[in-house]
Amino acid sequence: MIAAWSVEDVRAAEARAMEPLPDGELMDRAARGLAKVVTARLDDIEEPRVVALVGSGGNGGDALFAMARVARSDSDADVAAVLVSDRGAHKKALVAAREAGVAIVDLARSGADEAHDEALEKACALVAEADVLIDGITGIGGSPGWSGSSAQRCRALIDAVDDEAYVIAVDLPSGADPAGVVLDSEGVWADETVTFGVAKPVHLLGTSARCGVLTLVDIGLDMTTMPVAERLDHDDVAQLWPLPASDDDKYSRGVLGVVAGGENYTGAAVLTVTSAVCAGAGMVRYIGPPTPTALVRSAVPEAVCGIGRVQAWVVGPGLDADAESDPDADGEDVAQVTAATEALDSGLPCVVDAGGLDLLDGPRPRAGARTLLTPHAGELARLLTRLEEREVSLDDVRADPVGHARRAATLVHATVLLKGSTTYVVPPEITGMPVRAVAEAPAWLATAGAGDVLAGVAGVLLAAGLDPYDAGTLAATVHGLAGHDVNPGGPVRALDVAFATPAWSPG
Numbered sequence: 001m002i003a004a005w006s007v008e009d010v011r012a013a014e015a016r017a018m019e020p021l022p023d024g025e026l027m028d029r030a031a032r033g034l035a036k037v038v039t040a041r042l043d044d045i046e047e048p049r050v051v052a053l054v055g056s057g058g059n060g061g062d063a064l065f066a067m068a069r070v071a072r073s074d075s076d077a078d079v080a081a082v083l084v085s086d087r088g089a090h091k092k093a094l095v096a097a098r099e100a101g102v103a104i105v106d107l108a109r110s111g112a113d114e115a116h117d118e119a120l121e122k123a124c125a126l127v128a129e130a131d132v133l134i135d136g137i138t139g140i141g142g143s144p145g146w147s148g149s150s151a152q153r154c155r156a157l158i159d160a161v162d163d164e165a166y167v168i169a170v171d172l173p174s175g176a177d178p179a180g181v182v183l184d185s186e187g188v189w190a191d192e193t194v195t196f197g198v199a200k201p202v203h204l205l206g207t208s209a210r211c212g213v214l215t216l217v218d219i220g221l222d223m224t225t226m227p228v229a230e231r232l233d234h235d236d237v238a239q240l241w242p243l244p245a246s247d248d249d250k251y252s253r254g255v256l257g258v259v260a261g262g263e264n265y266t267g268a269a270v271l272t273v274t275s276a277v278c279a280g281a282g283m284v285r286y287i288g289p290p291t292p293t294a295l296v297r298s299a300v301p302e303a304v305c306g307i308g309r310v311q312a313w314v315v316g317p318g319l320d321a322d323a324e325s326d327p328d329a330d331g332e333d334v335a336q337v338t339a340a341t342e343a344l345d346s347g348l349p350c351v352v353d354a355g356g357l358d359l360l361d362g363p364r365p366r367a368g369a370r371t372l373l374t375p376h377a378g379e380l381a382r383l384l385t386r387l388e389e390r391e392v393s394l395d396d397v398r399a400d401p402v403g404h405a406r407r408a409a410t411l412v413h414a415t416v417l418l419k420g421s422t423t424y425v426v427p428p429e430i431t432g433m434p435v436r437a438v439a440e441a442p443a444w445l446a447t448a449g450a451g452d453v454l455a456g457v458a459g460v461l462l463a464a465g466l467d468p469y470d471a472g473t474l475a476a477t478v479h480g481l482a483g484h485d486v487n488p489g490g491p492v493r494a495l496d497v498a499f500a501t502p503a504w505s506p507g
């Protein structure tokens with residue numbers, strides 16, 4: 001599990017770690033780790049040119065101390081540092097860098113505008129030549145985007161970076177929100193981020209794509225609080241996935257009931273049931289009108305059609321929840337919605353997706369019934385608009401996905417799995433548990449039916465006894481990994497993702 005702590009908790013842990021140590025030791029550990037990574041990345045480059053962009057705080061300090069080490073290494077590198085702030089740079093680090101032979105370009109506005117513009121132009125030319133760009137402008141002390149007197153300089157310097165250059169962010173990409181809340185701020189997009197001690201939310205939440213590969217340098221922090229965000233790694237997938245025991249039978253492994261796909265969205269029935277069967281359900285029971293039932297019977301012979309005992313439900317993919325109130329609706333459609341409502345009224349664990357969300361007015365009637373909601377952003381906006389009786393737009397949700405998922409989780413007493421390029425699994429506030437973020441999926445997975453497949457996998461995990469928090473995170477992780485494996489770098493169809501799931505549900 002990769003865990004991330006809030007900036008406040010990281011700062012407190014740094015202060016605790018620093019207390020018994022000699023002055024500067026922690027930064028030295030950070031710089032040593034960073035320099036090691038940078039020199040390793042120079043291995044294949046002939047006479048590499050390394051340029052560091054350096055801000056006035058601790059982040060710039062790390063960068064300068066590391067550049068001093070790189071300049072002294074036997075890497076043959078040509079090392080320069082551009083100081084971007086009017087307030088200069090970390091004094092001791094600057095001395096160390098100068099003494100090691102790092103070329104320093106100071107952009108502090110000290111004279112006439114023309115002189116400054118000329119210096120900036122020269123610095124941009126230097127940056128454009130860099131094989132490796134070290135971004136040490138801001139770290140956890142940065143606010144999202146560029147601001148203050150150095151904003152224009154930062155913008156120009158980052159624009160000048162060559163597309164081929166390898167960009168290493170120090171601690172986090174400058175301009176990104178350290179808290180991972182503001183998602184679209186301008187700033188650096190890194191190929192690799194070298195962070196210190198522990199990950200921060202920026203590395204795991206919706207800002208994670210701009211961090212590139214995450215490399216963690218141990219500086220001896222001891223965290224005493226709960227993380228605020230988590231991400232599963234491959235070991236977690238292997239550990240969490242429920243395995244059948246030798247004395248299990250199909251019932252004890254967990255029977256999943258699926259209420260999905262009416263006469264209109266027949267495919268949702270096939271996709272959800274197929275994915276549940278592929279993910280290793282003990283048994284899948286399908287409940288729906290004649291057309292999707294016939295399709296399920298022919299496409300998924302393992303499934304059993306009709307009502308019976310189950311351990312968990314998937315309610316809603318492709319379900320027409322209005323059928324009950326529509327006088328023209330077919331009796332079979334109405335019966336399916338009745339089955340959906342009965343599932344929601346039961347105390348059994350339930351994945352509630354798509355049309356099923358329209359049947360929720362608040363918490364499920366049986367207190368403590370394990371519930372996983374799986375909306376995409378539009379469905380979450382609609383659900384909140386209804387439950388809170390005020391307009392919540394798609395843009396609102398996109399601007400603060402975790403906050404909105406949290407609101408729904410709290411209102412419905414459920415874990416909310418909010419689907420998207422980063423999928424968030426958000427438990428109710430009262431649990432105090434971290435947000436889980438999943439960003440394994442390729443953008444190709446944004447395809448019709450992929451959500452139905454996800455619901456099927458999550459349902460199987462609930463039926464096997466996992467709680468909604470683990471079931472949701474595990475399902476989204478495996479779904480994303482399978483989405484990649486089906487056709488790396490190219491288009492995927494949802495049914496193939498279902499077929500690829502077994503490879504990721506380990507034994």
Ligand SMILES: NC(=O)C1=CN([C@@H]2O[C@H](COP(=O)(O)OP(=O)(O)OC[C@H]3O[C@@H](n4cnc5c(N)ncnc54)[C@H](OP(=O)(O)O)[C@@H]3O)[C@@H](O)[C@H]2O)[C@@H](O)CC1
Pocket residue numbers: 014015018026027028030031055056057058059060062085086087088137138139140141142143144145146147148149150151154170171172175196219
């Ligand atoms: N503490 C420790 O023991 C350890 C700390 N460590 C390291 O220190 C880092 C934290 O250092 P920190 O607190 O000095 O803040 P930091 O991230 O360098 O930035 C602050 C400066 O940035 C600027 N600035 C801010 N926002 C901006 C914006 N939007 N746009 C433009 N500029 C902006 C602003 O400067 P100004 O421009 O006003 O001069 C502000 O003063 C941490 O991430 C890690 O790398 C490691 O060595 C491990 C041990």
Ligand SMILES: Nc1ncnc2c1ncn2[C@@H]1O[C@H](COP(=O)(O)OP(=O)(O)O)[C@@H](O)[C@H]1O
Pocket residue numbers: 354376419420421422423441442443444445446447448449450451452453454479
């Ligand atoms: N840009 C993206 N990158 C990666 N995965 C994505 C992206 N956009 C959507 N997804 C994933 O694709 C799936 C789409 O689900 P959903 O919108 O419910 O589709 P449907 O209702 O057609 O089945 C979700 O698992 C979601 O996380």
Ligand SMILES: [K+]
Pocket residue numbers: 059135136137138139169170171172173174
């Ligand atoms: K940085």
